[in-house]
Amino acid sequence: MSERLLLHEYGPSGNCYKVRLTAAHLGIPLERREYDIQKGETRTPEFLANVNSNGRIPVLQVGDRFIPESNAACFFLADGSDLVPADRFERADMLRWMFFEQYSHEPNIATIRFWLRFVGLDALSGHQREQIGLKRKAGNDALALMDEHLAKHDWFVGDSISLADICLFAYTHVADEADFDLELYPHIIAWMERIMLLPRHVPLDA
Numbered sequence: 001m002s003e004r005l006l007l008h009e010y011g012p013s014g015n016c017y018k019v020r021l022t023a024a025h026l027g028i029p030l031e032r033r034e035y036d037i038q039k040g041e042t043r044t045p046e047f048l049a050n051v052n053s054n055g056r057i058p059v060l061q062v063g064d065r066f067i068p069e070s071n072a073a074c075f076f077l078a079d080g081s082d083l084v085p086a087d088r089f090e091r092a093d094m095l096r097w098m099f100f101e102q103y104s105h106e107p108n109i110a111t112i113r114f115w116l117r118f119v120g121l122d123a124l125s126g127h128q129r130e131q132i133g134l135k136r137k138a139g140n141d142a143l144a145l146m147d148e149h150l151a152k153h154d155w156f157v158g159d160s161i162s163l164a165d166i167c168l169f170a171y172t173h174v175a176d177e178a179d180f181d182l183e184l185y186p187h188i189i190a191w192m193e194r195i196m197l198l199p200r201h202v203p204l205d206a
Contacts, residue, residue, distance in 0.1 A: 003063040006031040007073075008051055012118070013037075014110055014170035015070035016058040017204050021166050022074040024202040026081055038118065071098045074163050083163050094157045097164035100142070101171075108139035110171045113178035136180075143175070143185050150187035154194065161195065169195050174204065 005023075007030045009016035023030045035041040035057055043055045052059045052068045059066050060073035067073045078084050085091050112135050115124055146168065149156065156164040173192050176182055182189060195201060 004031065004061075005029070005077075006033060006061040008033050008035065008057050008059040008061060010035055010037045010042075010057055012204070013057070014113075014174060014204070015106070018070050018167050018170040019058050019060060019073045019077070020206075021170065021202060022077045022083065022163065024206075025083060025161070025166065025198070025200045026077060027200065028077055071102060071163075071167055074167060078163050082160065083166070085158050085162055087158070090158050090162075094162050094164045097156045098167050101164075101167045104138065105142040105146075105168065106171055108135040108142065109175050109178055109180060111135055112139065112180075113171070113174060116179065117177050139175070139178070139180060140184075143172070143180065143182075143188060146172070147185040147187045150191045154191070161198065165191070165195060170204075 005028065007016065007019055007023075009019070009032060011034060020030060020032075022028075035047070037057070041047065042052070042057055048055055051061075051066060054068060056068065058070050058073060059068045060076060061067075062076070067076055075084070085094055112132060115121070115128060115132070121129075155161055156168065169192065172182075172188060173196075
């Protein structure tokens with residue numbers, strides 16, 4: 001890609017990590033600009049006016065254009081590569097798992113991780129505390145569905161890694177930081193090991 005690629009991000013975020021991981025698998029260099037979301041750095045008038053009016057990251061900047069939403073940024077980077085299946089049905093199936101990640105997986109696992117690791121249980125509101133049990137059940141339901149699929153398949157779509165795997169890996173591999181017991185899901189563990197052994201894999205803190 002000839003245009004400058006700049007990732008506006010918060011390093012510990014799994015949503016930001018999935019964009020970096022996609023780029024790493026494809027050998028695409030990214031510039032990175034860090035924001036501290038706990039200090040409100042994505043809510044400043046400058047950020048809202050110039051990067052993302054929704055006040056959220058990651059945002060992938062392509063030249064002077066901006067792509068909010070992590071999975072959209074991943075797709076931009078991977079479009080035309082082996083990470084996006086050539087088969088029409090498999091492409092749709094990849095999107096199905098990416099939507100599942102954003103609707104059923106990330107809102108539960110990622111949210112509990114953020115609350116427990118970065119906010120702290122004592123700092124949570126009463127409503128947030130009440131939500132933990134519901135989110136934990138929904139998160140375990142999502143992990144169980146993934147494990148069931150992976151009992152029969154090495155990858156979520158087709159015969160090799162795709163964006164579906166990258167997007168689901170980002171928060172699954174740190175689910176233990178939200179006190180999810182991944183030992184209950186042996187097929188997920190085997191799948192994560194396959195991903196981490198790929199030659200261009202990079203860890204979250206790279």
